[in-house]
Amino acid sequence: MDTKILQQTFLTIRSNKIFELFVIFIIVFSALVIGLKTYEISPVALQIIRWLDWVITGIFLTEIIIRFLGEEKKTHFFTQPWNLFDSIIVIVSMIPLDNSDMALVGRLIRVFRVLRMVSIIPELRLLLNSLLKAMPQLGYVVLLMFIIFYIYAAIGSTLFETINPVLWGDISISLLTLFRVMTFEDWTDVMYETMEVYPLSWFYYLTFIFFTAFAFLNMVIGIVVNVLEQESARIRKETHEEMTLEDLDSKIEELKAILLSQQKIRE
Amino acid sequence: MDTKILQQTFLTIRSNKIFELFVIFIIVFSALVIGLKTYEISPVALQIIRWLDWVITGIFLTEIIIRFLGEEKKTHFFTQPWNLFDSIIVIVSMIPLDNSDMALVGRLIRVFRVLRMVSIIPELRLLLNSLLKAMPQLGYVVLLMFIIFYIYAAIGSTLFETINPVLWGDISISLLTLFRVMTFEDWTDVMYETMEVYPLSWFYYLTFIFFTAFAFLNMVIGIVVNVLEQESARIRKETHEEMTLEDLDSKIEELKAILLSQQKIRE
Amino acid sequence: MDTKILQQTFLTIRSNKIFELFVIFIIVFSALVIGLKTYEISPVALQIIRWLDWVITGIFLTEIIIRFLGEEKKTHFFTQPWNLFDSIIVIVSMIPLDNSDMALVGRLIRVFRVLRMVSIIPELRLLLNSLLKAMPQLGYVVLLMFIIFYIYAAIGSTLFETINPVLWGDISISLLTLFRVMTFEDWTDVMYETMEVYPLSWFYYLTFIFFTAFAFLNMVIGIVVNVLEQESARIRKETHEEMTLEDLDSKIEELKAILLSQQKIRE
């Protein structure tokens, strides 16, 4: 019975708006500390930051424990991906790496604390979910785009390898070069170089740009249409459109039947 | 009674189409004077421009006073942001800064006179309002984008600082460098440099480009859907859709009730 | 009576599909001749091209005359902008400029013969018309964009003139530099240069990019919404939507009135 009351207390804390704001404040503060570390700072300031780091870790640990104890069914806690993410970030950042060779890794892990912003603000979580949900629908367009990239990369590294091995050395480097061409970043430099050997290689680049631009455009339009359809379906449900013209039609037919039956009776 | 008539006179002037056109002409003229000052000009011309500047300031001051006196409730005048903006621009440009060290500041303030074009043409004011109204809806996407930027900047300035301190020195410089990468401006130069030390750092850039492009795309689509929804809601109101199918349904039900009651009476 | 028959004959020729195809062929041929002249060619070939040029001009002149004579009301012919355009192109290209200093001008005028493709193919004419029709709607967004450009150019040429007069010398050069920044073309080079003197000038560039991108986005969305609205209005007209729910409502009300009057009679 005692644990029940305790759990209720923790649940109250967890749902408290001030508690949430305090956690957001700590995340922002932790982000600022991470940013500060990238500047050249005096050893004293560095020492203070190191202390602050431990204080932040302590607060995060306390918060996770409160959220865990506030959960009614303990096993349920770790089935939610964001809880899992939060726990891993907090636990990993407690491993003492600061004075070892792994100091860099330790700093990088702390960076991901900023992502806790997403796990704590429901609107951001929702946004990210909707972004992730849109991905599988793009599957086949991405596959098609990868096939285009792969074929062009294979051709490119076969034909242009001897011209510039830095750009066309093997298929993975060629893929990177093609991505560069797709972003139009100094793509003419790449082209002019190969055109000296193969004067018709402009055809290779122009068709590549055309195909990828077209596939990309198709992807964008696909998403737009998808989103608009979902929206219009939602609106149709919300407003009057629960009733269809067919429904009205059957009602009018009913009226007609009544009228005709009255006529029959009288005749 | 006398002030009432005066106020009415000023209101008439203010609402006059010719008065408005004259003010627009003066704003355009003032913009041309500002533009002229950026060219190398003879001292005589400069002196003329300085005189013109004072004439323009005088006209603007007169215009503001007319508009103020034309207002029925004087306190109401300063609650409108555009009136406030106009007044500040006119008053500040009257501070004599031309011969002091602050001459540059004086010139810059005069530049904002061009913005008076927005405050005087209602269509531009409307357009700007609708642009500003669209912003808060983008809030969370912008926050998400900033989180992505911040995490990548923190990682970048941690890993790449020793490679090129000009680009990755601290977190604020890194944010600028990442914005540059997002605009595809010589981003491969940045990447090739870090790939010499970390051969896998292409992954850093490609994921960054992917995430920001995806978030940006989402933002654009969000605006499009928003605008289209507002439009369709507006159209639905304007046209027939004030009546819903449910309304018709209840009317038909009424008819049926009448018919059935008639039948009952007759039986 | 005789001229009437002649006019009819010319109208028949003009409406002939084969005649149209022949003119299109001549335009394409003339375009190829123009293209050929940009290559280094032997004097003999050049002489042939010059002859071909005169032949093409002759055919174009004949075609214009046929179209003119085929018109029922002669004054009506020149009120159509495309007829006027065609006539001017043909007449101007008959002025003998080949051997004078104006040879270059003569060649440039002949280039515009390619535009006759638009005047002869109805679908292209339609497309161009719809493009031109979309423009005035963009008026205010373009004006707003120009105001943004002008203010930034005035600030830029005031602050940065001494840093790099080639890019920021006067307001017109600054406008060109800002357009370059908007297209992201080596914009960081421009920025890094001014950041050495004014370290905070990144704010100038980032806000500029943000404002113009936002205004541009707004313009695009404005066009999309416009086009979609016109389309949906067109569809609504074509399909069932000529009848509105209000119409049906009044019909049902009529039925009700009849029913109630019947009831009254019987009572």
Place this chain on the structure above:
Amino acid sequence: MDTKILQQTFLTIRSNKIFELFVIFIIVFSALVIGLKTYEISPVALQIIRWLDWVITGIFLTEIIIRFLGEEKKTHFFTQPWNLFDSIIVIVSMIPLDNSDMALVGRLIRVFRVLRMVSIIPELRLLLNSLLKAMPQLGYVVLLMFIIFYIYAAIGSTLFETINPVLWGDISISLLTLFRVMTFEDWTDVMYETMEVYPLSWFYYLTFIFFTAFAFLNMVIGIVVNVLEQESARIRKETHEEMTLEDLDSKIEELKAILLSQQKIRE
């Protein structure tokens, strides 16, 4: 009778899900082998790859034969473009080119085996079909864009040839340069060069960018509107909209006729 049973057997194999997955696996494997060849590899590995190549060709040949024999009407097989494409790829890659001067051509042909992915996965085939179907609708916009390009290229190679023959030498090189300008790739370098001779040539570039951007935008919007229209037509068919308001109207008219005839009888 015997061939009939055999054909049925092959049809069963062909429709088998495991058979399809096996073919997809072989295509992916063949793509990896193609990729592997672009790396520097030991002669032993090269020999293994050559053997694998023949094994893959063998499997592809077997698969095509199975699919051919599984077809009920043999002549029908080659009328489907994808079957034709598959057959050509397989047959051509059987020509022994590895040890001749044509080795490069042989390798390039093998690259197109990756495209068999599209021919084997129905969703990709569908996607590509819908992409190809969208093209003819763009016909006139592309034609208009080409006319713009051609006119600007003719002007460019006439005026700027002497300034930089590498960029403006003849009309085909000018077309490539203009495409470069359209992608904003170092376009200011091209412009600044010609502006030294013709200070007003910025007008040439800015109008070109404006026209192409506008035509491109129009193309994109055209596709979006097209897709949305098709979608809404599809939805209208699927849902209630098979019944129109006109249908309901005529039904109500019928009711009215019945009512009025009843009234007449009674009078």
